Amino acid sequence: MAVLKVKFTKTRRGKLAQVLWILNWVSVVTGLIIFSLGLYLKIEIRKRSELMISRDLQTVPNMLIAVGTIACVINFFGGKICYDCSDANKFTRWKLFMLPYIICTFFFTFCVFAGAIMCYTMRNELETALYRGLKDALKYYKDTDIPGRCFLKSTIDMLQIEFHCCGNNGFRDWFEIQWVSARYLDMSSKEVIDRFKSNVDGKYLLDGVPFSCCNPSSPRPCIQYQITNNSAHYNYDYLLEDLNIWLRGCREALLEYYDQLMQTIGLTVLIVWLFELSVLTGVRYLQTAMENVLVLGDPESESHGWLLENSCMETAKQNFKIIKNLGKVNQISTLSGKSDPNMDIPIADYGPDNVPPSSIPTVS
Template sequence: MAPVLPLVLPLQPRIRLAQGLWLLSWLLALASGFIILCSGHLLVQLWPLRTFLAPSCAFPSLPQVALAAGAVALVTGLVSAGASRASLDAARYPPWREVLSPLLLAGAVVGGGLLLLALGLALGLPGSLDSGLEEGLGAALTHYKDTEVPGHCHSKRLVDELQLRHHCCGRHSYKDWFVVQWVSNRYLDPNDQDVTDRIQSNVEGLYLIDGVPFSCCNPHSPRPCLQNRLSDPHAHPIFDPRQPNLNLWAPGCHEVLLVYLQGLASTLGGTLAVTSLLQALVLLGLRYLQTALEGLGGVIDGEGEAQGYLFPAGLKDMLKAAWQQGGVAPRPAPEETPPEGPPQEGPPET
């Protein structure tokens, strides 16, 4: 049975393979460390933004899977660096001979599986951010007034911090505040005729105004912030509704958060792709180096040429052998016995 993808490795190519593998292993460790930093940063950024994502949005699982993939890739890189360094010394290599095969298997199955899963999430999950932010921001604006309702008492503070930090207003624009009641009921005077008229004129009994919270105000505006009666062209002669950025933050929080989070996911996805390629090269190189040294008794500068390979036998033969060892090989049919006929009578006795 011929080995799979054999490669002849003389002395100098074996040494260069070990040295290059040591360098690639450290590059893998650095790339996986960068994955840990990127996924940790994304996880920290998502923590205060979890209120503005729909519960069904799976985007927060991306940094968690990427963090696990980066940790496994980091261990793979450090172990591979140690093994390739030890392979250059015949006295230091023997302890690695028994553990390299399990490490290669774990790195390929666990590490490779986590990296591919995280890369798939980085490519697929950002598309779900649009609907997740649409639903989450809409619920946050609706509960802005519920400062005394358990479970929603922090919505006002979180929305204000979001708009102040990311320089945005409303879900898509400042006009989103015109269709939700954002003033708490405890600040409304039930004896005020204007308050009563506004509540009665709304089908849902909400107090709607054409104003925005203070966190929508642009502190760099050259004029005082105008928060109320923004739809009345005669109320504020100096306010131009066509240029709200002179007074209010123009972009909506949906657009700002979508671009921001997708940018972080894109950076993380690129790092995951590079790390996956580095890990594949490291595992392949380490496998060839391991099998080549096995033919030389663990001595890299042994005499003669060594042959490295991925598998010791053909895949078809290996699968066939495993199938037969599992006891599921077809059993030969039992030989047919001739049917028994009537007993023949012996010759008459004389």
């Protein structure tokens, strides 16, 4: 029994073909939207690639770009097919092409759905990449005269200013690294020498942060040095007073930014997937309805359209049998030699001489 069987008159078939023609052209636009979103995401990730250590972050944008491109191509041809299928005579030209087209479109819609899901599952990988990347970037903040690292200081400063953040997890990350280059330190100063000797690693550590961590909205002048020293500043208690530097870490800020971006893109792609699924359903109804018209032989007659000709279980069994038979054919084709016309066993299986038993003379 057919699944979701619907009766179509000639007028309804014509209207369905016209609507599908319009929807396919709308789908070309949605394909361009997916392509644009993938390209935008790719650019946003590349802009901060110095702060991320991962090889797989481009998988999602590349997937969206590929899906968007394929959507434009498939729906462009789909519009032409639906436009011709309004006429039974023109449908005969596309009859053999319709089923492969529907199967390819079905797998394409699955790829669109996979792209939407990937947008929501990217967070963990992105968080790991940011944690490792920001940690290394902060460590090389002072290396402004080393090729390959000379732009990291500017990158970190602009990041902290733009996203109102400080450090990797927070402003205390700056206390654990030497972020002032040795070329700007007076090595003859006793204070500088004492700071180098005050820790095991021999680094110049400060309880201070770069200027880009300062909050410009604070009414008090920025306290970026001796942040934890209450006696160094008048009327100051770093445990009680709201600090006039950014307290949020840059990893958290970037994750929040990319989360919002990925959720927006994922929701858009999911809506496009539902739209593509509805177009595919309409094309399937149009195909089956027009094929039944050809069977009846009367273009003016009513015809039935359906999603599946048989029930889901019967269709699954039929497909399983087809796949099983294909497997047997491939298995037989891998055997060497020709097959005996009188038997199903290839000659190669008879023995080393390739002589069938029927041709060996018997001794009476």
